Amino acid sequence: MKIAIIGTRGIPNHYGGFEQFAEYLAKGLVERGHEITVYNSHSHPYQQPEWNGVKLVHCHDPEDKWGTAGQFIYDLNCIRHCRTQAYDIILQLGYTSSTVWGWLLPRKNCIITTNMDGLEWKRTKYSKPVRAFLKKAEYLGTVFSDYWISDSLGIQDYLSKEYNISSTYIPYGAFPFESPDPEMLAQYELTASGFNMLIARLEPENNVDTILEGVSKAATKLPFLVVGKHATHYGEYLKDKYKAFGNIRFVGGIYDINALNNLRYYSNLYFHGHSVGGTNPSLLEAMASQTLICAHKNEFNSTILEGDALYFSNSDEVKKVIDTAEKKMYLPYVSNNLDKIKNIYEWNNIIDQYENHFKHIYSTKS
Template structure:
């Protein structure tokens, strides 16, 4: 099989969740004998044509010049290029800026399967007109694809209810963190289990402001790390609001997975405020690193963490957790979450599930064409 992956800024990961996913999946499929091509932005730091056996196609991406509109142009360029190639299957990751061009996908020679991501139109960072467009883009994704993938049971149930759409459930994955190294804390002048943290894009629906309000209310002055790119309007707002609290440290984005794993492992409490749906990559990675998690209470987080976490909805609950919870007293929760990663969310298991999905739809397509 020849598989093309579109919908990311490219690999190796230099941006976020879908890029990390594409990196692990593509490499894992190549190791299993599958021919894989990933589309990269022409601005991507990796400029070679092959990465660990994965073919790379660079397409023009003017996002740095035109902002969001540039994403639409980049996705269009990727789809146009895919028409020139003989992919058996095209895996489309997300729909935000690609499904308006869905009618151009090469359906006559390729099977298209789409990972539907989370409920993008729910995200409060977007204006009402943008959210209306994203709902329409979601609808287009249900039309311009042959098959669909949901990365959470909640999304699968939503697609069934909203569109009568049958999708296969394949969650995101993670690698269990095996070798903590306390020296990783030296750069940040931290002591083991004497700080708390969160990792997220600084966006309203990630409940970062609620978490930081709780940090202030707790009156606990241990370092609190905010990891994520903060040179955005909301990031600047947060930095200004909490500028009088030096223990709240905005340290920017970190993309070295080993550093992230160590920071999570040695934290006392790790806060996960995501609320927009899906099996969030950063949640599984926090579980895999042995972090003690305090998560926003919603269906998506609860389905993954179950009883093996603390939960919050209001800043007062964040404050109470900070005042009362010590990681050393709740190691059964962290151990249970690491075991879930090994048995359910291991990348090896997830890659096999994707491979089985590809084989199934490939065989089904061959049967239809030979009938």
């Protein structure tokens, strides 16, 4: 099949979850014999026309000059290019800035399937007008698509109740990490099990402030790594708020998956504060990295982790976990989560499910 993937800033990943997903999925589908094209921002660091057999199309992306508005133009440019091609299937990742152009998708000539992402309109970082727009964009994602994918059972249930549509449940994936390298800790001046950490975009709904407040209250003063781009308004706010706590280290974004896996593996506690959306890729990667997870208590996280994690709802609970919990006390949790990755969420299983989804919807093409 000839399949295009739109809705990301491009591959290889230099940004976030959807980009990491597109990287693994595209490469896996090429290895299975399909012709895959991924749309990249013109400013993506990787400028070659092909990556590991995946065709890349670079479209103009004025986000660096126009901010958020530039994302809409970039998505428009990607869709306009799609109209000039003969794809069998277009996989659209998310709806935030693309579904307003849904009426331009070449639906007469190919099949559109959309990964509906999380409940973006619930994100507290957005103003009420923006959240209203995102709710409308979500609706448009149900109108201008032929099929839908949910990355969590919670999202699948929501789409069924809210829009009366039947979506295919396919979660994200991860590769088991079982080859740790303790030498890489030296560059961060860390020791095995001698630090705690989080990895997230620094946004309110990821509960970074709640976690750091708990860190600041805790009697235990192990180094605490905050991994995520912090050159933002909210990132500056957090850095200023916690500048008096020398154990809190804002290290910026890290996109080397091996470095991330090693940091998670050797951490004492890994905090996952995401509270909006479906299955977050970083959660599955944490499980695959054999780290002890303390997650924000919500249905999206608990559906995946079940009883194999510690949970928090406020900063006092974060403080308690930091002061009382050690990884060696919860090794069955770590082992059980790794087994879930191997048996359910391993990337090859997920790619197989996507390929089966594509084969099914392609068989309906007249």
